[in-house]
Amino acid sequence: MLEEFGSIIENRFPLLREQPFLLACSGGVDSMVLAHLCHRSNLQFSLAHCNFGLRGAESDADEELVRALAHKLHLIVYVTRFDTIGYTNKHKVSIEMAARELRYTWFDKIMGEGQLGTLVTAHHADDNLETFLINLSRGTGIDGLLGIPEKKDKIIRPLLQFSREQIMEFAEEEGIVWREDKSNLDTIHLRNKIRHQIVPILKELHPTFLRNFKNTQEYLSQSAGIASDRIEYLKTKLFQKEGGVVKVRIDSLMALNPVGAYLHSLFKNYGFTEWNDVAGLLTANSGKEVRSNTHRLVKDRAHLLLQAIKQRTDFEFKIPEGENLLKEPISISLETVPTMGETSKNSIFVDKDLLNFPLIVRKWRKGDWFRPFGMKGVKKVSKFFKDEKMDLIAKEEQWLLISGEDIVWIIGRRGDDRFRITEDTRQILKIGLHQ
Numbered sequence: 202m203l204e205e206f207g208s209i210i211e212n213r214f215p216l217l218r219e220q221p222f223l224l225a226c227s228g229g230v231d232s233m234v235l236a237h238l239c240h241r242s243n244l245q246f247s248l249a250h251c252n253f254g255l256r257g258a259e260s261d262a263d264e265e266l267v268r269a270l271a272h273k274l275h276l277i278v279y280v281t282r283f284d285t286i287g288y289t290n291k292h293k294v295s296i297e298m299a300a301r302e303l304r305y306t307w308f309d310k311i312m313g314e315g316q317l318g319t320l321v322t323a324h325h326a327d328d329n330l331e332t333f334l335i336n337l338s339r340g341t342g343i344d345g346l347l348g349i350p351e352k353k354d355k356i357i358r359p360l361l362q363f364s365r366e367q368i369m370e371f372a373e374e375e376g377i378v379w380r381e382d383k384s385n386l387d388t389i390h391l392r393n394k395i396r397h398q399i400v401p402i403l404k405e406l407h408p409t410f411l412r413n414f415k416n417t418q419e420y421l422s423q424s425a426g427i428a429s430d431r432i433e434y435l436k437t438k439l440f441q442k443e444g445g446v447v448k449v450r451i452d453s454l455m456a457l458n459p460v461g462a463y464l465h466s467l468f469k470n471y472g473f474t475e476w477n478d479v480a481g482l483l484t485a486n487s488g489k490e491v492r493s494n495t496h497r498l499v500k501d502r503a504h505l506l507l508q509a510i511k512q513r514t515d516f517e518f519k520i521p522e523g524e525n526l527l528k529e530p531i532s533i534s535l536e537t538v539p540t541m542g543e544t545s546k547n548s549i550f551v552d553k554d555l556l557n558f559p560l561i562v563r564k565w566r567k568g569d570w571f572r573p574f575g576m577k578g579v580k581k582v583s584k585f586f587k588d589e590k591m592d593l594i595a596k597e598e599q600w601l602l603i604s605g606e607d608i609v610w611i612i613g614r615r616g617d618d619r620f621r622i623t624e625d626t627r628q629i630l631k632i633g634l635h636q
Contacts, residue, residue, distance in 0.1 A: 223249050439467075
């Protein structure tokens with residue numbers, strides 16, 4: 202096993218030979234074997250142990266074993282204790298989730314302090330099979346069937362090619378001491394039920410089941426790679442980015458077959474989970490939207506609009522008289538000039554004496570109206586938006602410049618004729634938008 206482990210390091214994770222790393226060590230057989238393998242492979246690493254305080258003296262004994270290993274192998278060891286139950290009650294999560302969040306937050310902290318770029322964990326082939334079966338039982342797409350990745354972000358798992366039996370055999374042959382977590386025998390937990398009641402039967406069905414499973418996952422991974430390439434190609438063709446919004450033509454989406462699978466693949470990375478609702482947007486009325494924790498999909502006529510969720514800004518921002526710059530929420534400059542220059546979408550010239558200070562910058566509201574520059578009549582801002590063919594998100598993002606109760610400028614789009622420069626104008630104010 203040591204020779205095969207060394208080959209895996211050389212061929213798959215040469216980075217582990219080039220720089221020191223952090224190894225998560227619980228005191229169980231998997232992480233104790235991993236620590237010995239890394240030590241005998243002359244790798245430079247430190248140990249990290251979390252005492253979750255869930256098993257009283259048993260947890261303390263785990264900690265002492267890891268400390269003893271670090272002393273024996275002359276390794277730096279980081280140890281912390283958590284109030285796991287307190288965290289669970291405060292954050293309303295399961296103990297398993299609490300332990301995961303606590304340990305990985307702590308790992309990140311000590312990696313930063315110790316300038317360690319990689320975390321190594323002891324997940325192995327049986328863990329991978331169990332994860333596969335858990336995801337399968339809950340319902341999953343192809344990503345969930347790929348199991349535990351060997352490398353993701355800063356985490357490397359060099360034991361994924363080895364079975365639990367191989368690890369146990371190596372530990373016994375080498376006289377490695379480890380501790381058993383008795384809670385791992387409790388089949389009330391789904392993973393333990395799969396580990397102790399289902400996996401043994403699968404292995405009985407075929408003596409090379411685990412190896413066959415690993416081969417199948419490799420084929421799945423290759424198929425997932427092909428599918429991913431296809432989806433990325435489609436994104437380059439279908440996703441049109443305009444500012445902070447991605448526009449996708451609905452007719453192009455409906456031409457895909459099967460459309461549900463494509464919708465899932467195109468939008469899954471944005472946190473959506475209610476796929477029937479996402480599909481329903483294709484035929485919904487304009488204004489209908491679906492939200493994830495991070496993004497929203499909005500139906501707007503012929504498009505779906507994808508946008509990261511922003512905090513709604515209903516505040517008013519004042520520009521007092523004498524101020525020549527507003528930095529937030531958008532950048533606007535005010536400058537008194539001797540003559541009128543060329544008007545554009547990003548700059549207008551107005552009669553300063555007609556303004557009531559402070560000027561206000563705010564979002565548009567229902568019922569807002571103005572007199573478009575060059576016109577005698579008035580128009581509702583909502584009608585102006587419609588004529589401009591602005592999508593729903595663009596309308597929400599639109600800022601107005603207000604004097605008293607009157608709109609001076611639909612910023613970046615159209616000024617109000619009531620503030621135009623005339624022969625009677627004595628002070629010309631240039632107002633500019635800076636992107």
